[in-house]
Amino acid sequence: AQSVTQPDIHITVSEGASLELRCNYSYGATPYLFWYVQSPGQGLQLLLKYFSGDTLVQGIKGFEAEFKRSQSSFNLRKPSVHWSDAAEYFCAVGAGIQAGTALIFGKGTTLSVSS
Amino acid sequence: SQTIHQWPATLVQPVGSPLSLECTVEGTSNPNLYWYRQAAGRGLQLLFYSVGIGQISSEVPQNLSASRPQDRQFILSSKKLLLSDSGFYLCAWTSWISGNTIYFGEGSWLTVV
Numbered sequence: 265a266q267s268v269t270q271p272d273i274h275i276t277v278s279e280g281a282s283l284e285l286r287c288n289y290s291y292g293a294t295p296y297l298f299w300y301v302q303s304p305g306q307g308l309q310l311l312l313k314y315f316s317g318d319t320l321v322q323g324i325k326g327f328e329a330e331f332k333r334s335q336s337s338f339n340l341r342k343p344s345v346h347w348s349d350a351a352e353y354f355c356a357v358g359a360g361i362q363a364g365t366a367l368i369f370g371k372g373t374t375l376s377v378s379s
Numbered sequence: 380s381q382t383i384h385q386w387p388a389t390l391v392q393p394v395g396s397p398l399s400l401e402c403t404v405e406g407t408s409n410p411n412l413y414w415y416r417q418a419a420g421r422g423l424q425l426l427f428y429s430v431g432i433g434q435i436s437s438e439v440p441q442n443l444s445a446s447r448p449q450d451r452q453f454i455l456s457s458k459k460l461l462l463s464d465s466g467f468y469l470c471a472w473t474s475w476i477s478g479n480t481i482y483f484g485e486g487s488w489l490t491v492v
Contacts, residue, residue, distance in 0.1 A: 298481075300483075306485060306486065307483040307484050307485040307486045308423075308469065308471075308483040309483075310480060310482065313480055354423065356481075358479070366413050366428045366481075367425075368425075369415075369422050370422060371421065
């Protein structure tokens with residue numbers, strides 16, 4: 265079955281500390297991988313995506329993610345967290361528009377930033 | 380550029396009343412359109428998706444229905460709302476112009492009382 269697992273429901277990091285949010289997926293085909301961020305009461309904003317090529321992708325707001333096929337993972341990282349990064353983060357996997365299917369989302373990880 | 384509009388932004392409806400949430404996309408043609416629901420403390424649940432006019436795929440049996448009367452318009456409806464329909468509803472789109480990336484609207488908060 266196709267699925268996305270975000271093992272951490274809630275993470276708290278200190279401002280300035282590094283961050284890694286985990287994402288594991290199960291998908292039959294070559295996956296398209298995404299990370300989205302959601303501030304309270306808002307829609308989802310795309311942080312970054314991986315389709316092919318270099319397995320380390322850069323996104324907005326200083327985030328990056330690394331695709332590891334052998335581990336079926338697509339972890340999100342940031343070297344130094346800012347208080348404004350506090351939000352909910354969603355990992356998603358899909359097959360691409362040609363497949364006519366939708367993204368499958370993980371249940372999300374809530375990030376809190378302490379001062 | 381492409382934009383997605385979703386309304387109303389907030390809605391408080393009594394149990395048993397009808398529902399209509401509307402979503403339109405501008406700046407692209409023949410998009411795939413999606414309705415997701417986000418209930419409190421949960422992730423995103425895909426409700427419906429559409430690859431063309433009149434083509435609706437339902438992912439979860441429920442009290443809701445969707446329609447796509449025009450290429451860039453997607454409507455989420457209910458004839459009689461239940462308390463369990465409360466949540467945050469998100470419309471989303473993708474098309475050839477977005478390069479396989481799904482973009483979301485700002486969402487609609489529905490509270491059924």
